[in-house]
Amino acid sequence: MKEFKKSYKLDNVCYDIRGPVMEAAERLEKEGHSIIKLNTGNPAHFGFSPPENMKQNIINNMERTEAYVASQGIASAREVILEDFLAKGFSGIDIDDIYLGNGVSELISMAVTALVNGGDEVLIPSPDYPLWTATVTLAGGKAVHYKCDESSDWQPDLKDLESHISDRTRAIVIINPNNPTGAVYSKSVIEGFIALARKYDLILLSDEIYDRILYDGDTHYSPAVLADDVFTITFNGLSKVYLAAGYRSGWMVLTGSRARTRDYREGLGILANMRLCGNTFAQLAIEAGFSEGIAAIGRLIEPAGRLHTQRNAIYDGISKIPGISCVKPKGALYLFPKLDGGQFNISDDEKFVLDFLMEKKILLVHGRGFNWNAPDHFRIVFLPPMEELLHVVEAMGDFLEGYRQK
Numbered sequence: 001m002k003e004f005k006k007s008y009k010l011d012n013v014c015y016d017i018r019g020p021v022m023e024a025a026e027r028l029e030k031e032g033h034s035i036i037k038l039n040t041g042n043p044a045h046f047g048f049s050p051p052e053n054m055k056q057n058i059i060n061n062m063e064r065t066e067a068y069v070a071s072q073g074i075a076s077a078r079e080v081i082l083e084d085f086l087a088k089g090f091s092g093i094d095i096d097d098i099y100l101g102n103g104v105s106e107l108i109s110m111a112v113t114a115l116v117n118g119g120d121e122v123l124i125p126s127p128d129y130p131l132w133t134a135t136v137t138l139a140g141g142k143a144v145h146y147k148c149d150e151s152s153d154w155q156p157d158l159k160d161l162e163s164h165i166s167d168r169t170r171a172i173v174i175i176n177p178n179n180p181t182g183a184v185y186s187k188s189v190i191e192g193f194i195a196l197a198r199k200y201d202l203i204l205l206s207d208e209i210y211d212r213i214l215y216d217g218d219t220h221y222s223p224a225v226l227a228d229d230v231f232t233i234t235f236n237g238l239s240k241v242y243l244a245a246g247y248r249s250g251w252m253v254l255t256g257s258r259a260r261t262r263d264y265r266e267g268l269g270i271l272a273n274m275r276l277c278g279n280t281f282a283q284l285a286i287e288a289g290f291s292e293g294i295a296a297i298g299r300l301i302e303p304a305g306r307l308h309t310q311r312n313a314i315y316d317g318i319s320k321i322p323g324i325s326c327v328k329p330k331g332a333l334y335l336f337p338k339l340d341g342g343q344f345n346i347s348d349d350e351k352f353v354l355d356f357l358m359e360k361k362i363l364l365v366h367g368r369g370f371n372w373n374a375p376d377h378f379r380i381v382f383l384p385p386m387e388e389l390l391h392v393v394e395a396m397g398d399f400l401e402g403y404r405q406k
């Protein structure tokens with residue numbers, strides 16, 4: 001009998017954050033081992049909790065969650081998002097420019113699917129949050145990676161980016177603050193993106209899901225605030241800043257000329273209508289307002305706050321391990337250390353994280369899972385409490401002492 005095969009469309013689609021190494025971790029769990037899972041930025045898994053006002057608004061309004069709602073999202077939630085964007089300096093927008101979805105993930109898919117024709121190219125950072133590359137590939141486009149420069153605190157290399165622009169290029173993806181590097185882009189880099197978008201008439205797709213998770217008083221710049229003429233789609237959501245990843249809620253806002261984007265918006269409208277609407281529970285969470293959540297994340301990232309302290313501890317601990325170097329993250333929830341290739345002779349970074357999992361029962365993601373092309377990095381999520389992080393540091397030091405790939 002013939003085998004039921006997956007679609008060829010998935011041939012080059014890769015999302016290793018929940019890939020084969022995670023499957024190995026699940027097998028270990030079934031055998032009774034307890035695994036420290038540092039593969040996803042999932043705050044509630046580590047004792048962080050969404051704002052109380054969001055939870056209460058869902059509980060108090062359960063009866064309003066039962067029906068389909070407007071495909072772009074309920075107006076009261078989009079009003080809250082609009083106010084927040086206006087406070088951040090976005091201009092010329094109203095609630096019709098805002099789309100709510102089941103996480104930024106769904107909106108990335110909608111935004112890319114509505115844009116890309118077969119063979120169209122989208123410029124994506126390397127390393128990246130791999131959903132971007134996977135989505136462009138699945139939509140029949142070509143993900144073209146531009147370099148982020150580790151020796152410049154992982155800032156994007158705009159010369160490299162420009163060298164990849166062709167007549168098939170449609171858009172540039174910006175992930176800022178960055179997952180997996182924790183880089184926060186300087187104002188001049190954002191202005192550089194804008195200049196390239198103007199010069200080559202490209203769309204900016206700006207993933208800002210970590211925009212309020214900044215350390216050391218760093219500032220986040222949105223391209224849409226610095227340039228209201230360039231067509232930009234800005235993405236954000238509840239998963240990180242509001243610590244509510246399981247609510248599956250995100251939003252995007254379209255800025256720039258409305259007239260030039262009429263057809264594209266029609267495409268987005270078709271896709272939004274096809275899936276009827278985003279989940280309604282999360283829309284009630286947004287309706288409750290952002291101020292409580294903004295204050296809470298503010299407390300976590302200040303010098304004595306839990307996220308700030310944990311960022312320092314993991315950075316200090318991991319950087320001290322012989323054979324590892326690391327750029328200190330300025331934002332987000334991740335550390336992206338570099339392994340000395342010569343010392344450990346690593347040719348397969350996935351095998352490295354698998355070996356580490358088997359020996360230490362700690363789950364990480366290898367660097368190539370983020371479309372980084374050398375087998376010399378891995379990512380650590382620094383959400384777990386301090387004792388666990390210190391245990392991870394000790395385990396890594398101990399593991400690497402004797403590690404050498406054949």
Ligand SMILES: Cc1ncc(COP(=O)(O)O)c(C=O)c1O
Pocket residue numbers: 041102103104105106129175179207209237238239245248249250
């Ligand atoms: C940069 C980036 N964008 C998007 C997402 C997906 O977010 P959501 O939970 O809203 O789908 C993540 C999740 O880790 C992310 O790191």
